[in-house]
Amino acid sequence: MRVDRSAEVPEGGFKEFDRPVRIVVAWREARLHGFDPVCPHMGDPLAQGSVVGSSICCPWHHYRFDLATGENVYSRSVYPAYLAVGLPSLKVRPVREIDGGIEPTLKVGAR
Numbered sequence: 001m002r003v004d005r006s007a008e009v010p011e012g013g014f015k016e017f018d019r020p021v022r023i024v025v026a027w028r029e030a031r032l033h034g035f036d037p038v039c040p041h042m043g044d045p046l047a048q049g050s051v052v053g054s055s056i057c058c059p060w061h062h063y064r065f066d067l068a069t070g071e072n073v074y075s076r077s078v079y080p081a082y083l084a085v086g087l088p089s090l091k092v093r094p095v096r097e098i099d100g101g102i103e104p105t106l107k108v109g110a111r
């Protein structure tokens with residue numbers, strides 16, 4: 001089940017695909033990473049977000065998620081730290097690149 005061509009995913013950015021599955025794909029450290037297209041905070045679309053370093057930033061309330069693990073890294077800047085407990089992480093959808101195409105694996109993980 002190929003999503004699309006990996007060459008369409010810009011370096012330092014991301015691309016959302018909507019078929020055959022809705023998924024956002026980004027490069028990080030020369031590897032493709034896939035994740036859900038909606039923010040786990042309030043379900044708003046991440047397509048209008050931006051990549052900041054190694055994370056994607058949601059434009060709505062500025063939560064940031066690690067591109068590889070989905071970890072909510074916004075929590076690292078919350079003080080006092082106990083207020084950050086329970087901030088949701090982004091659901092990761094592992095993908096692999098085969099012959100220039102992107103294939104989501106069947107396993108959907110959340111961290």
Ligand code: FES
Pocket residue numbers: 039040041042043044058059060061062063
């Ligand atoms: S909807 Fe993304 S941070 Fe709130």
